[in-house]
Amino acid sequence: MGLDCGASLIKYVLFIFNLICAIGGIALMVVGGIALKKIGDVKEVFEDGNHPGIFPAFIIAIGALVFVIAFFGCCGAIRESQCLLNLYSLCLLCLVVLQVVLAIFVFVYNEDVQRGALKGWDKIWSGRQQGPLNDQAINQIQRALQCCGSTTFLDYGVTLPSSCCDPEASSCNQLVAYKTGCRPQIKYVVQNSAQWIAYLSIIMALVELVGVIFGCCLSSNIRNSSRYE
Template structure:
């Protein structure tokens, strides 16, 4: 009866390890995607918004490696390996909760930061030694189909340009003009990138917290298997 129960726990632990491997790969891919996208706007936001993505990648790699201890412990019915797996999952659980909370904290902070960051960056547009800012602004307006921080006229009031940048053009060819905005994007970039950042940070936070609670079940199964193994050793 005890042997049958331990076999059942082993099978369940294997299933959870498979899920952890898949989840680890998914976390690595998600973190890498967000960091690659954020790196494109590094000249705007610097390192601050890279943190959650990097943490998710680290957690994904650790989960992938830790699943090895779970498999080895279950196959060998080794108490030490199984407990190592359980303790490691518990530590990762704490990291994921921290990453998820960080993500949601940043999500609330985004709205306050974005307008100020974009406005400061706009003042350096097309200035010497600020090629990265110019490139980032052009990419932002083309990718998000927007123009200016709050309005396309920001390019005149904040930057002092006589016409919006060509990257504001909604169609090619076009001659961007403040007097005739029919050929340019008119949506504000601040709102567009705020929504994008909130969405990506919410994904990181949600995935991290969701997976963390799944791991609690994995820790429970690992502890049950370790206890069964220990009892078997004591009987022997």
């Protein structure tokens, strides 16, 4: 099937574009995995059914779909398959919509997730003298997030738990303790993870929209060239 110069250029641009999209899909999976790990570090502060891990899990799934669809886009461009290109453009357009919806949800519910996490932390912190489970959760969070106390290490007074310091420290005291409190650190982790997910989703959606346009253009050129043969 012969394509004119412009269509041939679109073909190779689309192939290179999909290689970039495949890398972007891997980046989405990596960011989603990191966000899932960070949120998992403070899972104790979330009530059952309110864990926000669904958002990074969703972004991992989208990243995998982007990678697979980009592969089909590469095949469609190289083979000049109108069927594959139409399917590629349709799937990519659906992904664009999903990623925009995900970004909107993350922006809308970010404050609610932060409030829920801080409320859960306050509940654990206020009950730290009531049983070993709360102390265990606090120590786990302090080690994972490298924080100490609720708002500052001074919340403990003079005697600090070992989780307030680097594991390699010979002794834990106010001089070597983590200076950031866990309450602001939890807020930062949730907010930072949400921003990474939302902004990367929007960037990838915009990039993929360009791919939809190129895919439709190449498919149209293939269809037109087949008519004149």
